Amino acid sequence: MKILIAISSKEYSGPTLDVGMNIARAIQSSTTIVDVGQKISEFSLKDVSMANEVMESWDIDRPGVDVLEWAYNYLSENQFIEEQALKDGFPKNVLIESGTGRAEVLLKGSALENLSMILRNGDIIKELRDEVNTHEYDLTIIGGSGKRSMAHDMIQYIDSSIFVVNNFNINENYKILLAVDDSPGTAKAVKYGVRVAQAFNIKVELITISKDKHLVEENKKASDYAAKMMRRSGVEAQRIFKTGDPVDTIIETAGTNRIIIMGASSQSPITKFFMGSKPLNVMENCNCPVLIVK
Amino acid sequence: MFGFSARSVSDILFWVTRKKWLILSFLLSISFFYVPSPDGLSPEGHRTLIIVLVALILIISESIPLPGVAILILIMEVILGVDTADGVASSFMSDAVFFIMGSLMLAVSLVHQGLDKRLALLVINITGNKTWSIVLGFVGISAFLSSFIGEHTVGAMMLPVALALIRNAGLSTTQATKLSTLLLFSIAYGCAIGSIGTPSGGGRNVIMIGYLSEFGMAEISYLEWMKFAYPMLIIEIPIVALVLWFTFTPEQKMMDSSVRKLKVKVAKTGKLTANQIMAIIIFILVFLGWIFLSPIIGLGIVALSGVFLYLSFGLVEWQEINRNTNWGVILLFGSAISIGIQMKETGAALWVAEETLYYLEVIFQDIAVVRWFVSVIVTGILTNLLSNAATVAVLGPIILDMGGDPIIMGIMTSIASAFAYLTVVASPTCMIIHSTGLISSSDYFKAGWKLFIISVIVLLMVSTFYWPILL
Numbered sequence: 001m002k003i004l005i006a007i008s009s010k011e012y013s014g015p016t017l018d019v020g021m022n023i024a025r026a027i028q029s030s031t032t033i034v035d036v037g038q039k040i041s042e043f044s045l046k047d048v049s050m051a052n053e054v055m056e057s058w059d060i061d062r063p064g065v066d067v068l069e070w071a072y073n074y075l076s077e078n079q080f081i082e083e084q085a086l087k088d089g090f091p092k093n094v095l096i097e098s099g100t101g102r103a104e105v106l107l108k109g110s111a112l113e114n115l116s117m118i119l120r121n122g123d124i125i126k127e128l129r130d131e132v133n134t135h136e137y138d139l140t141i142i143g144g145s146g147k148r149s150m151a152h153d154m155i156q157y158i159d160s161s162i163f164v165v166n167n168f169n170i171n172e173n174y175k176i177l178l179a180v181d182d183s184p185g186t187a188k189a190v191k192y193g194v195r196v197a198q199a200f201n202i203k204v205e206l207i208t209i210s211k212d213k214h215l216v217e218e219n220k221k222a223s224d225y226a227a228k229m230m231r232r233s234g235v236e237a238q239r240i241f242k243t244g245d246p247v248d249t250i251i252e253t254a255g256t257n258r259i260i261i262m263g264a265s266s267q268s269p270i271t272k273f274f275m276g277s278k279p280l281n282v283m284e285n286c287n288c289p290v291l292i293v294k
Numbered sequence: 295m296f297g298f299s300a301r302s303v304s305d306i307l308f309w310v311t312r313k314k315w316l317i318l319s320f321l322l323s324i325s326f327f328y329v330p331s332p333d334g335l336s337p338e339g340h341r342t343l344i345i346v347l348v349a350l351i352l353i354i355s356e357s358i359p360l361p362g363v364a365i366l367i368l369i370m371e372v373i374l375g376v377d378t379a380d381g382v383a384s385s386f387m388s389d390a391v392f393f394i395m396g397s398l399m400l401a402v403s404l405v406h407q408g409l410d411k412r413l414a415l416l417v418i419n420i421t422g423n424k425t426w427s428i429v430l431g432f433v434g435i436s437a438f439l440s441s442f443i444g445e446h447t448v449g450a451m452m453l454p455v456a457l458a459l460i461r462n463a464g465l466s467t468t469q470a471t472k473l474s475t476l477l478l479f480s481i482a483y484g485c486a487i488g489s490i491g492t493p494s495g496g497g498r499n500v501i502m503i504g505y506l507s508e509f510g511m512a513e514i515s516y517l518e519w520m521k522f523a524y525p526m527l528i529i530e531i532p533i534v535a536l537v538l539w540f541t542f543t544p545e546q547k548m549m550d551s552s553v554r555k556l557k558v559k560v561a562k563t564g565k566l567t568a569n570q571i572m573a574i575i576i577f578i579l580v581f582l583g584w585i586f587l588s589p590i591i592g593l594g595i596v597a598l599s600g601v602f603l604y605l606s607f608g609l610v611e612w613q614e615i616n617r618n619t620n621w622g623v624i625l626l627f628g629s630a631i632s633i634g635i636q637m638k639e640t641g642a643a644l645w646v647a648e649e650t651l652y653y654l655e656v657i658f659q660d661i662a663v664v665r666w667f668v669s670v671i672v673t674g675i676l677t678n679l680l681s682n683a684a685t686v687a688v689l690g691p692i693i694l695d696m697g698g699d700p701i702i703m704g705i706m707t708s709i710a711s712a713f714a715y716l717t718v719v720a721s722p723t724c725m726i727i728h729s730t731g732l733i734s735s736s737d738y739f740k741a742g743w744k745l746f747i748i749s750v751i752v753l754l755m756v757s758t759f760y761w762p763i764l765l
Contacts, residue, residue: 043727046620
């Protein structure tokens with residue numbers, strides 16, 4: 001399994017790294033940390049790259065390297081990587097161009113086999129989409145800052161599961177709120193639910209929402225299945241049955257101290273594009289971290 | 295759906311949302327194609343204007359790569375019957391394109407010599423350690439150098455000097471402060487006002503000289519251009535420094551320790567190497583060539599001769615030039631000039647000029663004011679949206695067809711195209727300083743609008759009181 005963690009600035013990316021690295025460690029996945037920098041106009045692409053080269057000869061980092069260096073130090077301070085993994089510290093002067101607008105920090109051949117750090121420049125959705133498509137990540141983890149404006153495009157175009165680390169507080173006692181119904185996405189969402197619960201060692205609430213009073217038989221079956229999976233994996237789970245509008249109910253139940261996990265909508269991309277979807281509405285309006293499983 | 299997988303439908307949707315401007319330009323071009331040609335506009339002229347519209351939309355939106363736009367212009371010119379394939383090919387290449395190509399290559403060759411540390415020493419020796427004099431020095435030296443060697447080179451070489459000073463002042467080079475904003479804008483705006491000074495200051499000046507000569511309107515030599523434009527450059531240096539200082543007044547009024555550290559660092563690089571001396575000599579030869587030989591062999595050929603010397607003396611590798619030259623931009627300017635020439639030849643430029651004069655005269659009542667408005671204000675606005683050379687390539691033929699003295703109109707347009715203060719995309723140096731992450735898009739407006747207005751006023755004064763003496 002491969003995880004992509006998108007960070008943007010030192011001020012806001014700590015929680016994103018915490019969440020991402022905890023999951024990565026629990027499932028022993030390989031992880032890539034990416035910083036997507038500003039889009040450079042094509043007219044000036046070469047002028048900027050020439051200026052960057054001159055800056056290197058002055059030992060001035062090219063923009064973005066400082067963010068990756070900060071991330072590296074953050075990981076080692078928080079024991080996500082061994083402090084002595086790289087003898088001479090972060091190798092900021094060793095950037096390898098690996099595609100148009102993509103540069104990788106040379107970490108290979110070190111003790112950090114499962115970690116890559118890359119810089120990209122351009123429109124964030126396009127860059128993340130390219131990265132996910134060419135390097136086949138299973139999960140993209142991103143901070144909550146651009147949540148509303150980017151939610152639609154992320155759900156629509158990024159072909160991996162998406163974890164938006166929105167309002168995450170490391171000291172909060174989180175539970176997982178796992179949305180369970182008869183849709184095809186539920187089974188995969190349950191699997192992710194187990195992994196995240198194990199990564200953070202937290203409890204799970206399985207929420208099943210029906211539009212009116214009587215519980216649909218299929219929904220009940222789905223809830224039974226989820227509860228069984230939790231039991232087998234040794235994850236403590238509690239079942240909740242509610243009636244009402246699914247989106248509102250999930251957001252209301254989640255409050256600020258749940259991590260919402262739900263399957264992606266199975267509607268056609270065109271319907272989703274014009275009409276939106278439940279995961280999209282949840283992502284746009286919730287006040288807590290949310291993971292949409294594709 | 296229709297046999298497509300959800301993934302491919304999603305791919306198509308992504309393409310459509312990212313390429314909406316391409317699709318819009320396609321739809322617009324088809325609709326305009328079927329609109330009957332207005333009175334006074336030939337069918338070829340009509341179709342030429344369609345190409346101009348498509349090109350403008352695609353360049354501003356950057357929805358396809360620039361070389362793609364360049365190629366599309368050429369294809370449309372032939373398919374829409376504006377000119378034959380050979381005609382298009384010959385209008386595509388000209389001395390102005392040679393010049394743009396040559397000057398981009400010269401920039402790579404010069405930057406490659408590592409002269410930036412020398413330049414740093416020169417700058418701080420001249421300016422001393424007061425922040426105010428450093429700003430004035432940055433603006434002045436950027437303006438002076440970019441007027442001869444073009445802003446690409448100066449931007450790339452001055453940027454590290456500014457960042458080194460900022461770092462030596464104990465400030466972060468990744469977090470914006472007033473000092474960082476001030477110093478970086480001193481470079482960008484210094485380069486912008488400098489680029490008007492001589493024909494070699496920017497590709498657009500050469501494009502304008504090319505149009506004036508191609509249309510049989512006037513021949514302007516390197517020195518003549520300088521006589522017109524250099525005084526304005528000198529007037530603008532203190533103005534830019536003052537406006538920047540009062541817009542971004544820093545807390546640090548002195549930078550003595552910062553300057554001292556820089557001197558220590560630069561001193562380690564030792565004396566000029568033989569290669570560096572050679573590189574400077576070649577550039578001086580190119581400069582002399584522009585002054586004395588360009589009337590006979592053209593500015594572009596002189597620039598290319600310089601590139602030839604750099605290559606043959608082994609001062610730069612071809613791979614280096616190849617890697618750092620923006621071939622896409624060269625293609626695009628070739629196409630832009632080609633479409634400019636077609637606008638003139640098909641009468642499209644004249645038609646647009648006459649229509650503009652007709653409608654704007656109703657508003658302004660005076661034809662001289664209208665000409666001034668289009669050549670200065672419209673150019674100034676468009677240059678902030680497009681690149682400045684593309685602006686001159688497209689607007690040049692129209693403005694030259696509006697009457698008035700062609701030399702004044704031409705130089706005025708070229709100068710106004712340097713008022714690229716307001717946006718990130720306006721000029722390469724604006725983009726270079728933006729790429730550091732220290733300048734946000736809104737910073738450009740803070741000082742930019744003041745400079746835009748002042749520059750317009752200065753240009754008005756210079757063109758009214760000084761230029762007529764020269765003619």
